Amino acid sequence: MSSPKAHILIRKGRVIDPNNQRDEVLDVLIENGRLVRMGASLDAPGAEIFNAEGLCVFPGLVDTCTRLTDANISSETRAAASGGITHLCALPDTNPVIDSTAVVRLIRERAMKAGFARVLPLAAMTQQLEGKQLAEMQTLKEAGCIGVSNAGFPVQDALVLKRCLEYAATFDIPVMLRPQDNSLAAGGCAHDGPVATRLGLPGVPSVAETIDLARALILIEASGVRAHVHQLSSGASVSLIRDAKAKGLPITADVCIHHLLLDESAIEGFNSQCHIQPPLRSKADREALLAAVADGTIDAVCSQHTAVGSSSKLAPFPATKAGIAGIETLLPLLLHLVEENHLTLQRAIEVLTSGAAKCLGQTVGHLEIGRVASLCIIDTKTRRRPSDDWISSGKNSPWMEAVLPGVTRLTVCEGRVTWLSD
Amino acid sequence: MIATPPSASLQLTDDGKLKHFLSVEHCSRSLLEDILNTAAGFVEVGDRAIKKVPLLRGKTVVNLFFEASTRTRTTFELAAKRLSADVLNIDIAKSATSKGETLMDMLWNLEAMSSDMFVVRHSDSGAPSFIAEHVTPNVAVINAGDGRHAHPTQAMLDMYTIRHYKGRFEGLKVAIIGDIVHSRVARSQIHALNILGAEEVRVIGPRTLLPVDIESLGVSVYSDLAQGLKDVDVVIALRLQKERMDSALLPSEKEFFRLYGLNNDRLRPAKPDAIVMHPGPINRGVEIASEVADGPRSVILHQVTFGIAVRMAVMSMCIAGQDAGAGR
Numbered sequence: 001m002s003s004p005k006a007h008i009l010i011r012k013g014r015v016i017d018p019n020n021q022r023d024e025v026l027d028v029l030i031e032n033g034r035l036v037r038m039g040a041s042l043d044a045p046g047a048e049i050f051n052a053e054g055l056c057v058f059p060g061l062v063d064t065c066t067r068l069t070d071a072n073i074s075s076e077t078r079a080a081a082s083g084g085i086t087h088l089c090a091l092p093d094t095n096p097v098i099d100s101t102a103v104v105r106l107i108r109e110r111a112m113k114a115g116f117a118r119v120l121p122l123a124a125m126t127q128q129l130e131g132k133q134l135a136e137m138q139t140l141k142e143a144g145c146i147g148v149s150n151a152g153f154p155v156q157d158a159l160v161l162k163r164c165l166e167y168a169a170t171f172d173i174p175v176m177l178r179p180q181d182n183s184l185a186a187g188g189c190a191h192d193g194p195v196a197t198r199l200g201l202p203g204v205p206s207v208a209e210t211i212d213l214a215r216a217l218i219l220i221e222a223s224g225v226r227a228h229v230h231q232l233s234s235g236a237s238v239s240l241i242r243d244a245k246a247k248g249l250p251i252t253a254d255v256c257i258h259h260l261l262l263d264e265s266a267i268e269g270f271n272s273q274c275h276i277q278p279p280l281r282s283k284a285d286r287e288a289l290l291a292a293v294a295d296g297t298i299d300a301v302c303s304q305h306t307a308v309g310s311s312s313k314l315a316p317f318p319a320t321k322a323g324i325a326g327i328e329t330l331l332p333l334l335l336h337l338v339e340e341n342h343l344t345l346q347r348a349i350e351v352l353t354s355g356a357a358k359c360l361g362q363t364v365g366h367l368e369i370g371r372v373a374s375l376c377i378i379d380t381k382t383r384r385r386p387s388d389d390w391i392s393s394g395k396n397s398p399w400m401e402a403v404l405p406g407v408t409r410l411t412v413c414e415g416r417v418t419w420l421s422d
Numbered sequence: 423m424i425a426t427p428p429s430a431s432l433q434l435t436d437d438g439k440l441k442h443f444l445s446v447e448h449c450s451r452s453l454l455e456d457i458l459n460t461a462a463g464f465v466e467v468g469d470r471a472i473k474k475v476p477l478l479r480g481k482t483v484v485n486l487f488f489e490a491s492t493r494t495r496t497t498f499e500l501a502a503k504r505l506s507a508d509v510l511n512i513d514i515a516k517s518a519t520s521k522g523e524t525l526m527d528m529l530w531n532l533e534a535m536s537s538d539m540f541v542v543r544h545s546d547s548g549a550p551s552f553i554a555e556h557v558t559p560n561v562a563v564i565n566a567g568d569g570r571h572a573h574p575t576q577a578m579l580d581m582y583t584i585r586h587y588k589g590r591f592e593g594l595k596v597a598i599i600g601d602i603v604h605s606r607v608a609r610s611q612i613h614a615l616n617i618l619g620a621e622e623v624r625v626i627g628p629r630t631l632l633p634v635d636i637e638s639l640g641v642s643v644y645s646d647l648a649q650g651l652k653d654v655d656v657v658i659a660l661r662l663q664k665e666r667m668d669s670a671l672l673p674s675e676k677e678f679f680r681l682y683g684l685n686n687d688r689l690r691p692a693k694p695d696a697i698v699m700h701p702g703p704i705n706r707g708v709e710i711a712s713e714v715a716d717g718p719r720s721v722i723l724h725q726v727t728f729g730i731a732v733r734m735a736v737m738s739m740c741i742a743g744q745d746a747g748a749g750r
Contacts, residue, residue, distance in 0.1 A: 200571030
């Protein structure tokens with residue numbers, strides 16, 4: 001990373017660190033990139049003073065699911081830093097696919113060179129994500145991948161999936177799954193419900209997800225592998241995860257932020273900005289997902305950031321690319337949910353910090369004395385329109401003109417300032 | 423909090439006149455009645471020695487068919503020619519325009535040729551709305567069938583036919599039979615019948631051919647043909663595509679015909695004066711027996727005749743709406 005190591009005294013910020021059950025107004029001192037002290041009225045000659053009175057200090061935010069390409073790493077990680085994110089997990093469906101050490105190195109080097117955030121790459125679970133042959137999981141782990149995933153191409157063959165999980169379990173490699181039965185989802189681009197029926201859009205039924213999730217849970221239990229489930233979209237999936245956790249399975253789950261705010265009605269008028277996969281489902285599904293985030297069944301909320309070119313959304317709805325560029329609106333949208341009393345501020349920050357870190361098996365997302373500092377300072381009261389200072393290379397967001405709470409004043413990632421604004 | 427495209431207002435001018443015809447769904451009853459009344463004035467044009475009126479003289483209508491269709495394209499072409507428009511037919515294989523960019527490029531090219539109207543058929547639901555959103559002002563877009571979404575001119579010619587034979591919509595019970603899930607025609611008919619005040623719209627078919635939550639469109643659902651046809655005034659059979667057997671939606675044409683095919687005997691529960699309709703092209707012996715298709719209750723060929731008048735009505739109304747919007 002390019003900027004010098006931070007030497008900053010943050011004065012009188014409201015420090016919320018869910019991992020340590022901390023929520024109090026404190027000074028925070030970063031010296032030579034390390035978090036050295038937290039306390040009342042600290043003194044630090046020579047340190048740069050950052051007055052955080054009335055602002056919040058959170059651990060650096062962690063995004064459990066993003067999609068990058070080798071070409072957009074710089075812009076997208078800068079967008080992440082602008083949203084207080086310091087660590088982001090990248091799916092292996094980059095171009096080229098992360099199934100060789102050379103690609104892992106390329107992705108990590110690009111991210112290091114850009115210097116805006118730590119990219120935590122996932123390795124392909126199967127070669128070329130084709131769902132046929134195992135990828136070199138352990139080699140890829142040693143090269144820096146934090147887990148394996150087949151991204152948006154869930155392994156359909158039960159035997160291949162079983163072997164993937166067993167092989168990963170052998171080396172204690174976390175497995176990240178996005179469950180979907182392709183035969184049930186085939187050709188669908190919207191939730192199989194009343195809106196898709198009226199618009200005549202081919203539907204993806206909820207069972208496309210739950211049937212594959214149920215199968216995966218059986219195989220996870222049998223193999224004992226550590227597993228994380230990406231992007232739950234339905235209440236039925238929440239129930240399956242809740243039961244699996246109650247049984248003691250080593251499993252965590254995340255949900256994409258948009259599924260907490262939008263339902264199938266968002267695609268009215270063939271609104272391709274809300275074309276995402278898995279699709280936005282019913283109001284009841286949305287409410288079940290929100291409740292599951294609040295009660296801890298769902299551990300993390302991710303952006304599922306997918307930046308696409310404007311022409312990719314400029315087509316009839318079924319022909320448009322799925323995805324929302326959401327990395328810079330992740331925190332503002334969660335803060336909006338806090339304002340609407342769906343979540344406490346502490347829980348909202350937990351799902352973006354220690355909850356997310358637990359999903360990824362990483363010791364990030366908390367504030368520990370003596371460690372390299374990753375944190376962000378957020379003005380949760382000021383509101384802004386995302387389009388006013390949009391950074392991501394993808395302009396595909398339905399939230400562009402919404403006025404959302406939360407402005408990032410400072411982001412420090414692994415001891416270096418990655419975002420600073422007044 | 424999010425901005426949604428203006429689906430309801432897209433096809434209407436500020437004072438509620440038609441400027442595109444994309445879907446029946448957001449139309450008022452009076453607008454649909456306007457279309458039917460305007461069409462009535464055009465029906466007699468087809469009986470004249472010189473079958474032309476000059477309403478679209480000097481206008482260029484482009485038939486933009488991304489999906490093969492002979493019948494619908496022909497009736498639109500005939501309608502445009504009877505209105506004295508110049509007609510350009512463009513058939514585009516879907517493969518050449520699967521990307522939005524290509525579609526946009528093509529539209530801009532066609533606009534550069536000073537087209538006044540696009541008649542669009544596309545296999546993707548929402549394609550005509552997308553085109554209407556992005557064309558330059560003063561170009562009218564008429565939906566000639568998009569995916570499973572809508573086929574509004576077909577629905578309106580069906581409404582014309584029903585009104586012609588029944589004189590009204592109040593008190594009518596209408597049954598639509600067969601492959602509802604893939605049918606843009608059925609969706610548009612359901613909206614039109616509900617807007618125009620039909621007493622009851624029924625859909626009849628096996629679960630595999632009914633879309634999820636179809637009741638939310640305002641229909642009652644029947645899986646038994648005899649029960650579904652009891653006391654109905656209008657029976658609409660839909661075309662059953664042969665591919666449906668391959669995708670495990672139905673066991674066989676034979677079983678479908680046995681359970682849902684129309685013959686004289688199975689029509690008995692319907693009212694004695696019930697009419698039988700079909701959007702065409704018909705599969706004899708699959709959804710309808712020849713004795714019904716060619717029988718006294720069938721109005722199938724009249725639907726075709728009225729179709730030209732209804733399309734003339736919609737085209738002339740959209741051009742008038744566009745011209746009024748442009749202050750011409």
